[in-house]
Amino acid sequence: MPAPIAPSPAPWPALTAARLQQVPRVPFLIADGAHLRPAGSVAVAHVPALQRWPDALQLDSRGVVLMLPAAERSRFFTVANATLHVAKLITGWRHETFGVFALDDGRPLATLERAASRFWGTATFGAHCNGYVADATGRPSHLWVARRALSKPTDPGLLDNLIGGGVPHGQSPCAAVVREGWEEAGLQPAQMAGLVAGRRFLVARDLPEGFQREWVSVFDLALPAGLTPVNQDGEVASLTLMPVAEALAQAAAGAMTVDAALVTLDFALRHGLLPADQHAQLDAAMQPLWAGVAVLEH
Numbered sequence: 001m002p003a004p005i006a007p008s009p010a011p012w013p014a015l016t017a018a019r020l021q022q023v024p025r026v027p028f029l030i031a032d033g034a035h036l037r038p039a040g041s042v043a044v045a046h047v048p049a050l051q052r053w054p055d056a057l058q059l060d061s062r063g064v065v066l067m068l069p070a071a072e073r074s075r076f077f078t079v080a081n082a083t084l085h086v087a088k089l090i091t092g093w094r095h096e097t098f099g100v101f102a103l104d105d106g107r108p109l110a111t112l113e114r115a116a117s118r119f120w121g122t123a124t125f126g127a128h129c130n131g132y133v134a135d136a137t138g139r140p141s142h143l144w145v146a147r148r149a150l151s152k153p154t155d156p157g158l159l160d161n162l163i164g165g166g167v168p169h170g171q172s173p174c175a176a177v178v179r180e181g182w183e184e185a186g187l188q189p190a191q192m193a194g195l196v197a198g199r200r201f202l203v204a205r206d207l208p209e210g211f212q213r214e215w216v217s218v219f220d221l222a223l224p225a226g227l228t229p230v231n232q233d234g235e236v237a238s239l240t241l242m243p244v245a246e247a248l249a250q251a252a253a254g255a256m257t258v259d260a261a262l263v264t265l266d267f268a269l270r271h272g273l274l275p276a277d278q279h280a281q282l283d284a285a286m287q288p289l290w291a292g293v294a295v296l297e298h
Contacts, residue, residue, distance in 0.1 A: 013254045014261035015285045020205045027063035028120055030073070030102070030109050036065065037102035039109060040121035041211055046089055053080060073100070073110035081116040090119045091209045092153040097169045098124055103213075111169050118210030124166060126216040127173035127294075128263040129195070131162030131185065133225050133241065140271050143247040143264070144229055146184065147237045148257070154209075159256040161263050162221075162229060162239070163187075173217035174296050181221075184236055185229035196220045197294040199266050201286070203259060216259055217294035218266050244273055262289065 026047060028040040042050070042064045050057050050064060056076050058065040068076055077100070084090045096114040101107065101123045117124050131144040144162040148155055163184050167176040177195065181187040198218035205212050223229075229239050242250070248268055251261040268274050269283055 012252050012261065012265065012282065012285070014251070014256070014258040014265070015282075015289075017258045018201075018203045018205055018262060018289055021211075023206045023211070025121060025211060028066070028122070029063060030066045030100070031068075032070070032102070032107075032109060036062070037107070037109060038104055039066075039100055039102060040117075040123070040213065042120060043210065046119065049084065049087060049089055050080075052083070056080075070109070074112065077110060077112040077116065081113050081119075084116070084119060090116050094153075096166065098122075098166070099169045114166060114168070115209075118207055118212060121211035121213055124212070124214045125173060126164065126214050126259060127167055127176040127180070127219065128161045128164035128216060128259060129177050129181065129219040129221050130198075130263060130267040131221050131223050131229065132244075132267075134222055140244055140267075140273065142241050142243055143267075144185075144223065145240050145242050145247050145250070145256075146231075147240070149235050149237045152235055155257045157237070158260075159250055160236075160260045163219075164260060164263070167217075172297055173294060174219070177217075177219050183233040184231055185239070186232050187229060191223075191227075192221060194222055195296060196222075197296045198263075198270060199290055200292050200294050201262060201266065201289040202291045203262070203289070205258070214259075215291060216263065218263050219294055219296075220267060220270075244268075248273065262286070 024044040025041040028042050029036045030039045056068050081090055092115045094114040097111050098114045098117050099108050100110040132140045133142040135141040146160040148158050148160050150156045163177055163180045165180045167173050178189050178192050181192045198220055200217045203212055203214045251264040
């Protein structure tokens with residue numbers, strides 16, 4: 001058996017950050033027929049700003065309850081989120097539509113602007129891909145690592161996976177990775193035919209813009225040694241082919257985004273790239289985050 005690839009000792013701060021919850025929040029519920037569906041949460045400090053919509057929202061001991069019928073919910077979010085954005089309670093604006101889902105059974109309840117999902121604490125979905133090069137035995141030897149552009153609205157300048165992004169309304173995580181493969185790395189769908197599903201994990205943490213409750217699907221893609229990915233959308237400052245040990249050390253030291261570090265750690269655990277003692281410790285630390293496996297379904 002080949003020797004494990006050991007990263008420099010470091011605390012993997014992403015493991016703590018993934019479940020950091022310090023801001024007081026109240027439940028966000030949506031009335032759906034005779035049921036109240038849990039749909040997210042709102043910061044206690046932001047609840048007063050919602051008093052301007054008494055016909056749509058009930059603010060009481062249950063939390064924040066959206067009382068509108070299904071046909072009116074998305075329109076409400078469009079109007080309310082625009083107002084909250086002007087008030088700087090919703091930061092940034094992505095012009096992307098995300099779904100609003102019941103947290104108990106996953107049923108779709110409405111849609112909203114992506115940037116607003118953190119304010120409402122609604123469920124979102126991410127998809128990331130570890131692009132790697134293998135040695136002659138098929139063992140991963142290098143990882144392609146992106147550096148996010150300084151113009152990115154979140155985590156500018158940090159290291160990231162080769163491919164990664166949010167999953168918009170109406171698209172699967174696998175389809176999102178293939179789409180992002182061209183935008184972020186210049187890879188055609190045919191070049192991503194070898195995509196392999198990894199695990200899925202849940203990040204539930206405070207952010208400056210609100211609360212991230214995101215299920216991240218992980219995929220792997222073996223790339224030929226002579227292929228050089230080229231970013232297409234201007235959201236990546238550089239792409240570097242790093243030895244696996246170096247990439248793991250960067251992730252462990254906090255140089256990557258939280259999501260990307262956890263995606264890289266998942267890769268290392270599944271491919272047996274860590275010494276036995278570190279593997280056991282980090283595997284146990286990741287266990288509470290795991291939420292099944294990613295799905296290769298477009």
